Every structure is written in C-alpha cells, then in structure tokens.
Amino acid sequence: MSIESSVAERRFAVDRQALIKRLRALLPAQALLVEEEEMRPYDCDGLTAYRQLPLIVALPADEAQAQAILKVCYELKVPVVARGAATGLSGGATPHRDGVLVSLAKLKKIISVDPVSRTAVVQPGVRNLSVSEAAAPHALYYAPDPSSQIACTIGGNVAENAGGVHCLKYGLTVHNVMRVRGLTIEGEIVEFGNAALDAPGYDLLALMNGSEGLLAMITEVTVKLTPKPELAQVVIASFGDVRQAGDAVASIIAAGIIPAGLEMMDKKAIHAVEPYVNAGYDMDAEAILLCESDGTPEEVAEEIGRMTAVLENSGASGIRVSRDEAERLKFWAGRKAAFPAVGRMTPDYLCMDGTIPRKRLAEMLEAINGLSEKYALRCANVFHAGDGNLHPLIMYDANQPGELDRAVAFGAEILELSVRFGGTITGEHGVGIEKVDVMAEQFSLAEIAAFHRLKAAFDEHGLLNPGKGVPTLARCREYTLARAGNAATSPRL
Amino acid sequence: MEELIDDWIGRVADAASSDRGLAIRGGGSKLFYGCPEQGEVLEVGGYRGIVAYEPTELVVTARAGTPLRELAAALAEKGQWLPFEPPHFGPAATVGGMLAAGLSGPRRQAVGALRDYVLGVKLLNGSGEVLSFGGQVMKNVAGYDVARLLAGSLGTLGIVLEVSLKVLPLPVAEKSLRFAIDETSALKKLNEWGGRPLPISASAWHDGMLTLRLSGAAAAVAAAQRHLGGEALADGLAAAFWQALREQSFAYFTGDAPLWRLSLPSAAPPQALPGPTLIEWGGAQRWLREGDERAIRVAAAKAGGHATLFRADDAAKAAQGVFQPLPAALLRIHRNLKRAFDPQGVFNRGRMYPGL
Numbered sequence: 006m007s008i009e010s011s012v013a014e015r016r017f018a019v020d021r022q023a024l025i026k027r028l029r030a031l032l033p034a035q036a037l038l039v040e041e042e043e044m045r046p047y048d049c050d051g052l053t054a055y056r057q058l059p060l061i062v063a064l065p066a067d068e069a070q071a072q073a074i075l076k077v078c079y080e081l082k083v084p085v086v087a088r089g090a091a092t093g094l095s096g097g098a099t100p101h102r103d104g105v106l107v108s109l110a111k112l113k114k115i116i117s118v119d120p121v122s123r124t125a126v127v128q129p130g131v132r133n134l135s136v137s138e139a140a141a142p143h144a145l146y147y148a149p150d151p152s153s154q155i156a157c158t159i160g161g162n163v164a165e166n167a168g169g170v171h172c173l174k175y176g177l178t179v180h181n182v183m184r185v186r187g188l189t190i191e192g193e194i195v196e197f198g199n200a201a202l203d204a205p206g207y208d209l210l211a212l213m214n215g216s217e218g219l220l221a222m223i224t225e226v227t228v229k230l231t232p233k234p235e236l237a238q239v240v241i242a243s244f245g246d247v248r249q250a251g252d253a254v255a256s257i258i259a260a261g262i263i264p265a266g267l268e269m270m271d272k273k274a275i276h277a278v279e280p281y282v283n284a285g286y287d288m289d290a291e292a293i294l295l296c297e298s299d300g301t302p303e304e305v306a307e308e309i310g311r312m313t314a315v316l317e318n319s320g321a322s323g324i325r326v327s328r329d330e331a332e333r334l335k336f337w338a339g340r341k342a343a344f345p346a347v348g349r350m351t352p353d354y355l356c357m358d359g360t361i362p363r364k365r366l367a368e369m370l371e372a373i374n375g376l377s378e379k380y381a382l383r384c385a386n387v388f389h390a391g392d393g394n395l396h397p398l399i400m401y402d403a404n405q406p407g408e409l410d411r412a413v414a415f416g417a418e419i420l421e422l423s424v425r426f427g428g429t430i431t432g433e434h435g436v437g438i439e440k441v442d443v444m445a446e447q448f449s450l451a452e453i454a455a456f457h458r459l460k461a462a463f464d465e466h467g468l469l470n471p472g473k474g475v476p477t478l479a480r481c482r483e484y485t486l487a488r489a490g491n492a493a494t495s496p497r498l
Numbered sequence: 499m500e501e502l503i504d505d506w507i508g509r510v511a512d513a514a515s516s517d518r519g520l521a522i523r524g525g526g527s528k529l530f531y532g533c534p535e536q537g538e539v540l541e542v543g544g545y546r547g548i549v550a551y552e553p554t555e556l557v558v559t560a561r562a563g564t565p566l567r568e569l570a571a572a573l574a575e576k577g578q579w580l581p582f583e584p585p586h587f588g589p590a591a592t593v594g595g596m597l598a599a600g601l602s603g604p605r606r607q608a609v610g611a612l613r614d615y616v617l618g619v620k621l622l623n624g625s626g627e628v629l630s631f632g633g634q635v636m637k638n639v640a641g642y643d644v645a646r647l648l649a650g651s652l653g654t655l656g657i658v659l660e661v662s663l664k665v666l667p668l669p670v671a672e673k674s675l676r677f678a679i680d681e682t683s684a685l686k687k688l689n690e691w692g693g694r695p696l697p698i699s700a701s702a703w704h705d706g707m708l709t710l711r712l713s714g715a716a717a718a719v720a721a722a723q724r725h726l727g728g729e730a731l732a733d734g735l736a737a738a739f740w741q742a743l744r745e746q747s748f749a750y751f752t753g754d755a756p757l758w759r760l761s762l763p764s765a766a767p768p769q770a771l772p773g774p775t776l777i778e779w780g781g782a783q784r785w786l787r788e789g790d791e792r793a794i795r796v797a798a799a800k801a802g803g804h805a806t807l808f809r810a811d812d813a814a815k816a817a818q819g820v821f822q823p824l825p826a827a828l829l830r831i832h833r834n835l836k837r838a839f840d841p842q843g844v845f846n847r848g849r850m851y852p853g854l
C-alpha cells in the first residue's frame with residue numbers, strides 16, 4: 006500500500022478535450038496550461054517524492070475566473086486541486102491525474118490594510134511575509150510566521166492552519182484569521198466569519214482552517230494584525246545532553262513563563278545550519294534552545310532574567326542573549342533556514358510533523374535516535390518545542406534502491422509513537438497524501454466516517470482535492486490489518 | 499460513570515426511532531440563551547470530574563458535567579485559569595454548557611475566544627457513536643477541526659462528553675483605570691490603543707465612563723498606567739466591576755427588557771439606535787436594551803457584524819429569532835452539517851435556528 010495510490014485510487018471519467026474546450030471559452034488563453042512541459046512545474050509540492058501531472062493547469066486571475074472554472078468542473082464532475090505556493094510538505098497540492106490543478110498564485114493583491122481596525126484583507130496568493138511588510142508602516146504585523154514565510158501564501162496557510170515559531174504566544178493561523186471568503190465546489194460565493202470577532206451559526210471559519218482544500222476554494226482572507234512589541238530579545242542556551250534540553254522546556258512553562266518563541270535544535274540540525282547561515286550557534290552543543298521574550302523593555306528584562314535562571318538550573322552549558330535586533334534576527338535566521346540547510350546535506354529528506362506533550366520531548370528524541378540506527382538513515386531534529394511540535398528531518402537518497410521506503414517506514418514509526426505518547430500525527434503540515442494512511446492510527450473507523458460525512462456537507466461528490474486528508478474506510482481497514490500483522494511478527498519499541 | 503453514556507445511547511436511539519427530540523441540559527445556567535428548549539430534557543450534568551490536568555502541559559481535560567466553579571478552582575490552585583473568562587451565569591454552569599454556548603468574557607478581545615482555547619472534544623453523536631476529535635496537544639491538524647466547530651453549536655450536533663482546553667498562567671499584575679469620556683471619543687481611543695503594544699486586557703464604556711483593565715508583568719502594567727493616565731480604581735472595586743460585567747449582574751443588564759448583543763468591527767462608529775448602550779471588547783461587543791429587531795439587525799449587518807437577541811421572553815424570541823439569519827448558501831451547509839452529526843435531528847431542535 007504505497008502513499009501514491011491514495012490519490013490515484015479514485016478515478017474520474019473525464020473527457021479532457023471537452024473540458025479544455027469549455028474552459029477555453031471562459032478564460033484568457035494564458036490562463037490554461039495543457040502541454041506536458043508547461044504543466045511539469047506543477048507536478049508536486051514540497052513533498053517532492055510524489056509527482057503527478059494533472060489533466061490541466063488553470064491560472065485564474067481573479068475570483069470570477071476561479072468561479073467559472075469551478076462551475077465547469079462541477080458540471081462535468083472533474084476533480085479540482087487548489088494550489089498556493091506549493092511549499093506544503095504533505096502533498097496537499099499534489100495534482101489529481103483526472104483533475105484540474107487551480108493555481109491561485111495570480112490572486113496576489115493586498116486589498117486593504119486598516120491600521121484602525123488592525124486588519125488586512127488579502128487575496129489568497131499573497132505571500133505570508135508581504136502582509137507583515139505591508140502592515141509595517143503602522144507598527145503592526147501578521148503574527149503567524151512559518152519558516153517558509155517568504156514563499157508560502159495566505160490561502161495555503163489557512164488551508165493548512167500553518168504555525169510559526171511564535172505561535173505558543175501568538176497563536177496559529179486559526180487564531181489570526183477573521184474571515185475567509187471562498188467558493189464552494191458548485192462555484193457559489195460563501196463567507197465564513199466577518200469583520201467582527203464572531204459570526205452567527207456554526208464556527209465554519211474554524212473548520213476552514215486546516216481543511217486542506219477539501220471544503221472550499223479560498224479567494225479572500227481578512228487577517229488580524231498585531232501591534233509590534235516594543236522590544237524582543239532571544240536567549241540561546243546550549244546543552245550537553247538532549248534530555249536536559251527537553252526537560253528545560255517543561256521547566257520554563259512550569260515557571261509560569263509563556264515565551265514568545267521556544268524552539269529546539271539538535272546537534273545534526275545545528276551542524277547543518279551553522280556553516281550555511283553563520284547564525285553563531287554552539288557547534289559543541291548536543292542541543293540548543295531558542296527562547297524569546299517580547300514586550301516593554303522593563304517586561305523583557307524581567308522575563309529574560311527569569312528564563313535565564315530556569316535554563317541555568319536545567320543544566321545549560323552556555324547562555325547568550327541577543328544584544329540588538331540584528332543579532333536577534335541572525336539567531337532566528339538559523340532556525341528558519343533549518344530545512345534548506347538540511348536539504349544541502351542530503352539528496353532528499355522527509356519532514357515529519359508529530360506533536361506530543363512537552364514532557365515527552367526528551368524521550369521522543371532518544372527514540373528517534375534509536376530509529377535512526379534501526380533504519381540506517383540520518384535524522385536532524387528541529388522542534389517547535391514550546392508547542393511540542395516535532396520536525397524530524399529524515400535524510401535519504403531516492404536514487405538508492407529501498408531508501409525511500411525505509412525513510413517512509415522510519416517516519417511512520419515516529420508518527421505512531423507521537424500518537425502513543427498522547428499526541429497527533431500532524432501539528433501544522435497537514436495530512437495531505439503523506440499521512441493519509443496513518444490517520445487510522447489516530448482515529449477510529451467511526452471518526453473517519455464522520456469526517457467523510459462532514460466533507461460531504463460541503464462537497465457531496467467529493468470533487469475538491471480527492472484522496473487527501475482523510476483515508477477511505479477500506480484503506481483504514483487495510484492499514485489496521487497490516488499493522489496487526491506487523492505487531493505479531495516484530496515487537497515494537 | 500461510563501454507564502451514563504450507555505444509558506444516553508439508549509435514549510438517543512429511542513428518540514431517533516420515534517422522531518422525538520432531546521433537549522440536552524448541563525446545569526441549566528444558560529437556558530435563557532438561544533431559542534427555547536424543545537423535546538424531552540436529557541440531564542447530562544452527572545457525567546463530571548476532571549480527567550487530566552497537567553499544569554506544565556497547559557492543558558486540562560474535564561468531563562462535560564464538571565461544574566465550571568470546580569474547574570476554575572482546580573486551575574487557580576496551580577496559578578492558572580481559562581483566560582477568556584467564560585461567563586458562568588450561575589453556580590450550576592458546567593464545562594459542556596460553556597462549550598456549547600461558546601461565550602467569552604471581558605478579556606475576549608485581548609486573548610481570544612473560548613474556541614481559541616479548545617483543543618479536543620469527545621462527543622456522542624446522533625447515531626449513538628462516541629467520537630473524539632482534536633486532542634490534548636497545542637497543535638493538531640489531523641482531520642477537520644470538529645472540536646472548534648462544536649464551540650457555540652448549542653448542543654445541536656451531539657452530546658459533548660469531554661473537553662480539553664488550553665490554560666494559561668494567571669496574570670502577575672492587574673490595574674484598572676477610569677476615564678470620563680463620550681462614546682465617540684471612547685471608541686476612537688480604544689481603537690488607537692488597540693494598535694499599540696499596550697497590555698489592555700478589558701474595556702467597558704457606559705454612560706460617559708470608560709473603564710480599562712491592564713494585565714501582565716508588573717513592569718508592563720506600571721508603564722502602561724503611567725502612559726495612559728486616568729483614575730486608578732482600588733483593586734477590590736476593580737475586581738468586583740469586572741466580575742459583574744462578566745456575569746451581567748450590573749443594573750444595566752437586569753430587568754425584563756430585551757437584551758441585544760451586537761458583534762461589530764471594533765472601529766464601527768456609534769450606532770444610531772435607541773436606548774443606552776454598553777460597549778465592551780474595545781468596541782467589538784455592544785449591548786442594547788431596546789429597539790426594533792429589523793433596525794438592529796440591519797444596522798449590525800451594515801456595520802459588518804451581526805446581532806443576537808441575547809435575553810428576551812420566549813414570545814419575543816419566537817417572533818424575532820435569536821440569531822442573525824444566515825445567507826442561503828451558509829444555511830444549506832449548516833443543514834448538511836447537522837445531518838452529518840445528527841441524521842434524525844434528535845439534539846436541541848431549533849435551539850439555534852428553526853429546522854436545525
């Protein structure tokens with residue numbers, strides 16, 4: 006049962022020529038790509054191990070064109086996959102072979118920035134960082150800051166409920182979005198949320214966050230802007246032992262401190278990053294923690310003092326506090342470059358995304374080290390430690406026979422452990438195609454069936470991003486049987 | 499205690515097979531909220547108790563019948579709380595009722611709403627299945643976010659059995675300030691301050707008087723107080739004021755006149771609607787004690803928000819509806835979702851919208 010097959014599983018009988026004809030009648034010529042070489046760049050997202058050409062790529066320039074595309078697709082029962090910047094790491098934007106890939110990249114207008122109500126209205130193709138740039142003249146910013154923020158889009162952020170390195174204090178995308186405007190699969194315009202702090206009826210806005218393009222196509226988003234704190238400073242603490250670093254995380258929270266950011270990197274990650282960005286990290290450390298404080302200068306001074314004391318008591322072998330904004334950004338630049346830095350060390354990598362209770366971080370790190378030996382694959386670890394969100398980066402070479410399969414099995418074991426530790430298989434990257442089978446680890450058949458009914462409440466024919474997010478009941482049964490078989494033959498960790 | 503669930507599964511099956519509705523009741527403290535109960539009352543307050551609480555994980559899991567008072571006391575013992583200050587509206591309030599009503603208190607604009615703190619929910623649906631969504635960790639995007647969907651769903655999608663919530667440390671310092679100021683200037687000031695990194699945790703304007711609360715690190719509160727000026731309130735007085743606002747025990751909220759809640763963009767100008775108003779959440783929540791339903795709903799929609807007939811007698815609710823009517827496309831999605839969780843329409847019929 007390979008990951009690839011989840012999307013391919015359900016076929017749709019689509020007359021490609023007829024579809025092209027209908028779409029050509031509605032869209033300008035440059036809005037449709039139909040030749041293989043033009044469509045190639047769209048064949049995958051950040052999960053590059055899985056590639057698939059769609060039937061057609063459509064590039065609407067506005068909501069009306071997106072609506073026209075959906076209406077035709079709905080009428081002809083053609084699957085539709087939305088795509089932002091394709092930085093997703095779980096295959097959410099991987100095309101469907103019988104479907105239209107709709108790139109929202111051209112919808113990239115910042116419609117308004119309102120400093121009085123502290124909101125911005127943006128189109129879905131606007132890049133995350135450009136919202137903060139547009140708000141900067143008003144001393145405001147958009148708080149969720151995924152490490153991919155120079156590239157990823159707001160539409161993709163909402164679809165994945167993206168997080169960042171500051172979300173322990175400032176929340177995830179779902180906490181920072183007030184309104185989502187979108188199109189149903191029928192091409193009808195819908196608005197979830199509004200310009201106020203709540204909306205009547207069910208909280209469909211919450212449901213849109215993290216819905217991975219399975220419920221509606223997002224065409225406009227109102228985001229909340231946050232006042233820039235007067236001052237922010239980050240502490241870097243080095244540890245000679247990963248267990249101490251993991252325990253220090255719990256101690257910080259136990260001391261009643263909610264850091265603006267609390268991140269952890271292990272030795273492999275440090276060694277990948279340091280030569281690449283010269284962030285000034287301690288190359289001798291087994292792990293480092295980045296712990297940020299923000300607020301008024303008095304508040305920051307007080308909090309940094311408390312953080313430093315906890316870190317020292319937790320056995321930190323070295324502590325540095327950023328001296329100015331340039332140094333703070335340099336310290337963060339290393340963390341934010343972790344994925345590409347690891348990417349330089351290996352032909353390919355898989356990024357895991359489990360979340361576990363903080364108190365089990367150290368245990369998890371040790372288990373991952375064991376698995377790294379078991380599968381003979383290197384693994385670097387960067388954690389959103391404050392949230393218990395893990396990003397083990399499993400390095401492999403797709404050209405070496407068997408390595409991809411080993412990497413996938415390695416990843417699956419980490420996810421199973423995450424569930425067993427009381428956590429989840431994905432904290433922020435989404436299920437996509439990558440984790441669709443592992444969903445059966447976390448949810449019962451009845452729960453999976455409830456997800457399917459929920460999906461049908463929006464998209465009765467299952468045309469939006471089919472095969473992603475939620476496994477079919479048949480796949481769940483197969484997964485459970487296969488796991489039971491494995492458990493019988495090989496004892497688990 | 500699990501035998502209670504078996505019993506409810508039977509009750510749900512019976513109701514479904516005979517096309518009767520069940521009215522889910524926790525402590526009954528929010529019976530006034532939403533459209534009147536219909537059907538046979540199903541008391542669920544007996545399913546109670548804190549299941550897990552680990553202060554260092556910032557997560558608490560409690561059975562839905564747990565009294566809110568009990569939960570608050572357990573958290574306070576560890577120096578933590580539910581920062582969105584859910585109104586109890588009476589000593590009987592339960593965790594499940596809090597989730598179903600989805601209401602947040604004075605701190606909402608500063609720290610987020612109840613739904614922002616919901617991490618996971620265990621639910622008994624209309625087919626008698628016990629389902630878990632979300633979890634006990636801070637970040638979780640596996641499957642649709644049903645846990646948050648249930649916040650404010652008024653029990654129409656199922657019987658909430660268990661709720662996991664994010665909790666936070668209590669603020670170290672608080673100070674309340676008072677300013678004599680008219681409505682227009684108060685709204686202007688509140689929005690101006692909202693754009694600056696000030697530790698404002700609550701605000702209330704009524705009858706020419708603006709009250710502000712600052713919360714956070716002692717140094718930050720002191721700096722903000724110096725910066726903002728105003729007249730400082732004695733701590734005991736301030737605590738009583740915010741408590742009365744949260745629980746709506748002020749004179750403004752009492753009496754038989756209908757109570758309208760307007761949820762508006764914080765920067766919306768003063769509304770040309772009759773009667774005295776009380777403004778919270780930096781301008782985003784405004785109350786009225788009189789007025790014509792149509793005029794109120796139209797004004798709220800025009801300003802970019804919506805209006806709720808928060809307290810009124812059953813006749814007024816039946817005539818005017820409680821919640822702002824939904825556009826057709828959204829209503830269709832609501833009906834489909836209701837069917838997805840409660841195919842026979844057993845739970846809390848009509849509590850939110852007729853036919854839902």
Ligand SMILES: Cc1cc2nc3c(=O)[nH]c(=O)nc-3n(C[C@H](O)[C@H](O)[C@H](O)COP(=O)(O)OP(=O)(O)OC[C@H]3O[C@@H](n4cnc5c(N)ncnc54)[C@H](O)[C@@H]3O)c2cc1C
Nearest residue numbers: 089090091092093097151152158160161164167168218223
């Ligand atoms: C180097 C690197 C670092 C990263 N760091 C983080 C991080 O710190 N935190 C984090 O959360 N993620 C991170 N990610 C993952 C990724 O950037 C996020 O998931 C991001 O939100 C995806 O946005 P995108 O525009 O690239 O969306 P895509 O990858 O194009 O699409 C993602 C999903 O959203 C759907 N979608 C896109 N646009 C729309 C729309 N308009 N309407 C409906 N559905 C839509 C797609 O169908 C797909 O399911 C990282 C990725 C990389 C490569």
